[in-house]
């Protein structure tokens with residue numbers, strides 16, 4: 001479903017992706033961990049098509065992201081949902097309207113079809129009772145769930161999560177991770193998640209990849225990677241969290 005092959009990307013003199021390669025199969029959940037500033041969000045932006053590789057192949061659902069035209073990219077983006085680090089909800093719109101917005105803007109669904117979709121995703125994240133509330137009236141965890149519902153409303157095949165646990169306490173972070181896991185199991189979506197949370201990686205990931213200096217240091221089933229004797233991986237994963 002996603003294939004990166006020898007991908008290079010530099011900003012100014014800084015080589016952020018340095019021959020990065022990985023694959024994500026249909027239905028697979030890949031979790032990427034790595035130091036802050038290493039380029040994890042940059043990886044996700046290459047998959048969404050917000051950034052283009054300097055060299056190498058980025059293939060998403062059969063599309064070469066270096067040569068894709070803008071009409072195709074627009075179609076492809078409808079198959080992708082993303083949850084940003086900060087939920088990025090619109091403050092002056094209700095929970096309901098925040099979710100309905102992408103449907104109103106990118107589809108020609110009727111009002112009643114939109115209503116059906118919004119209620120369906122609100123139910124998936126247990127937020128149907130809060131639909132008339134505004135973002136400032138709900139907790140951070142609930143805002144994340146609304147962000148998740150919004151990412152799901154176009155029924156994407158591929159979901160990208162950028163630090164879904166950011167800004168949440170451990171309990172809420174666990175709740176969001178379990179919800180992401182459940183969505184994978186119930187909807188069968190393929191996903192790539194960037195996280196700093198080992199618990200989140202264990203809950204969500206089929207595969208855990210550790211990324212540093214522009215490439216993967218190690219990847220495999222999360223328990224295997226967490227117990228590996230790769231020295232740098234151990235240092236990074238066992239470092240005290242601040």
Ligand SMILES: Nc1ncnc2c1ncn2[C@@H]1O[C@H](COP(=O)(O)OP(=O)(O)O)[C@@H](O)[C@H]1O
Pocket residue numbers: 011016034035036037038039040041042043
């Ligand atoms: N559009 C951009 N222009 C210039 N530099 C960028 C851009 N996007 C990211 N960078 C740089 O790339 C590096 C990796 O950023 P990022 O992917 O956000 O790191 P993280 O692993 O914390 O998500 C940072 O040094 C950042 O400043």
Ligand SMILES: [Mg+2]
Pocket residue numbers: 040041042162
């Ligand atoms: Mg980031």
